[in-house]
Amino acid sequence: MGRGQMLEPAIEAASRDELRTLQEARLSAQIARCAASPGIYRSRLDSVGAEPEDIRSLEDLERLPVLTKEDLRDDQLRHPPFGTFVVADPAEFRELHPSTGTTGMPVSTIWSAADVETIASVTARTLWQFGVRPGDVIQNAFAYGLWVAGLSVHYGAARIGCLVVPTGTTTPTARQVEFLRATGSTVLLATPSYGLHIAEALDEDSVDPASLPLRIGCFGGEAGAENPSTRAKLEAGLGIDAFDYYGLAEVGPTFASECEAKAGIHVAEDYVVVECLDAETRQPLPEGELGVLVFTHLTREASPVIRYWSNDYARLSTERCACGRTHLRAVDGIVGRHDDLVVFRGAKFYPSQVEKVVRSFAELSDEFRIEVDAGGGTLVERCTVVCEVRGEQDGVEQQLRQALRTELGVTPELRLGPYGSLERSTFKAQRIVRV
Numbered sequence: 261m262g263r264g265q266m267l268e269p270a271i272e273a274a275s276r277d278e279l280r281t282l283q284e285a286r287l288s289a290q291i292a293r294c295a296a297s298p299g300i301y302r303s304r305l306d307s308v309g310a311e312p313e314d315i316r317s318l319e320d321l322e323r324l325p326v327l328t329k330e331d332l333r334d335d336q337l338r339h340p341p342f343g344t345f346v347v348a349d350p351a352e353f354r355e356l357h358p359s360t361g362t363t364g365m366p367v368s369t370i371w372s373a374a375d376v377e378t379i380a381s382v383t384a385r386t387l388w389q390f391g392v393r394p395g396d397v398i399q400n401a402f403a404y405g406l407w408v409a410g411l412s413v414h415y416g417a418a419r420i421g422c423l424v425v426p427t428g429t430t431t432p433t434a435r436q437v438e439f440l441r442a443t444g445s446t447v448l449l450a451t452p453s454y455g456l457h458i459a460e461a462l463d464e465d466s467v468d469p470a471s472l473p474l475r476i477g478c479f480g481g482e483a484g485a486e487n488p489s490t491r492a493k494l495e496a497g498l499g500i501d502a503f504d505y506y507g508l509a510e511v512g513p514t515f516a517s518e519c520e521a522k523a524g525i526h527v528a529e530d531y532v533v534v535e536c537l538d539a540e541t542r543q544p545l546p547e548g549e550l551g552v553l554v555f556t557h558l559t560r561e562a563s564p565v566i567r568y569w570s571n572d573y574a575r576l577s578t579e580r581c582a583c584g585r586t587h588l589r590a591v592d593g594i595v596g597r598h599d600d601l602v603v604f605r606g607a608k609f610y611p612s613q614v615e616k617v618v619r620s621f622a623e624l625s626d627e628f629r630i631e632v633d634a635g636g637g638t639l640v641e642r643c644t645v646v647c648e649v650r651g652e653q654d655g656v657e658q659q660l661r662q663a664l665r666t667e668l669g670v671t672p673e674l675r676l677g678p679y680g681s682l683e684r685s686t687f688k689a690q691r692i693v694r695v
């Protein structure tokens with residue numbers, strides 16, 4: 261490990277002081293750009309009695325209110341088609357990407373020509389961090405189209421100098437397997453759920469993953485690859501080293517990713533400022549405490565976000581990583597989304613905890629659902645975990661109930677179906693089902 265493994269060592273291994281200086285210079289310029297015209301950012305500065313030149317340091321940034329997805333949506337509805345948070349010259353607009361959230365109207369973000377370049381270079385850095393090198397054959401099973409992941413990794417792979425096989429998510433899984441065998445793909449990109457589904461298909465075809473040239477898996481779009489039992493299944497089932505990365509439609513397709521040390525996801529701090537805030541008070545938390553991540557774009561030109569409330573929970577650490585990178589890490593990856601929190605009989609848990617338990621059982625398939633009461637809200641009165649059993653497995657139900665109770669602190673109801681009874685996803689799997 262070390263600088264030789266980095267695509268941009270001057271940035272990736274810059275000292276914390278150098279990083280702060282770079283961030284604050286970029287922040288000042290970004291705030292000035294955002295405040296130059298009347299709109300959401302100018303009025304937010306006014307609301308706290310600040311002029312653009314008052315926001316120079318990372319501490320100054322904390323004076324501004326957080327920005328939620330609802331704020332962006334309202335701004336876009338009031339000022340169609342793109343809202344006042346889009347601050348670039350329309351002549352520079354190149355791509356539109358809507359959010360992929362499951363609730364409410366999507367929010368459109370715009371990438372300018374310069375944004376496309378920045379996104380390609382940050383994505384190339386991510387892929388390089390996973391060990392992707394010129395000459396790799398990349399099978400891109402991320403959705404192309406109205407989801408940012410497919411196109412951005414396509415651009416990033418081109419930067420590095422790779423051959424891309426753009427299978428996307430509409431290619432049937434059997435053909436994905438054919439491509440893995442016939443084209444000699446060395447890298448697979450997919451959501452973790454789709455990666456597991458492809459691994460199942462290899463197993464059903466009796467293909468030994470060791471016989472394939474595949475060596476790296478890049479997983480994003482949903483949490484999972486950092487979950488130890490999911491990672492183990494992806495690595496064994498596909499014969500790969502599996503890596504996790506994180507992105508958000510409003511912030512960027514990827515800006516936080518694992519390194520070869522697999523010790524959390526490094527946030528690209530030359531690209532965004534990340535803060536970790538208390539979910540209730542919205543005040544900064546001490547390093548290492550679990551809170552909501554909040555992002556500020558430093559270089560985004562067309563639709564920058566300033567203090568964007570991600571709704572995603574993580575713990576941050578600036579402790580030096582074994583890989584030599586200095587950019588801070590979310591040490592356990594993204595622990596959970598606020599929207600996915602289940603509160604049941606006084607216990608609070610995330611689907612990722614159920615996933616960890618289910619995937620630690622060899623007798624169960626990788627698929628599961630958490631059925632909760634219909635209606636909104638996190639507080640539920642009924643909660644059933646639905647899984648699939650391979651063949652006859654006496655005693656598994658009892659062991660599963662015990663393992664869930666240990667992990668969650670509460671015992672949900674269980675329903676075990678036969679193998680193959682739950683639908684497989686090629687996109688983001690919906691783990692919580694309201695019934």
Ligand SMILES: [Zn+2]
Binds near residue numbers: 522523581584585
């Ligand atoms: Zn590292």
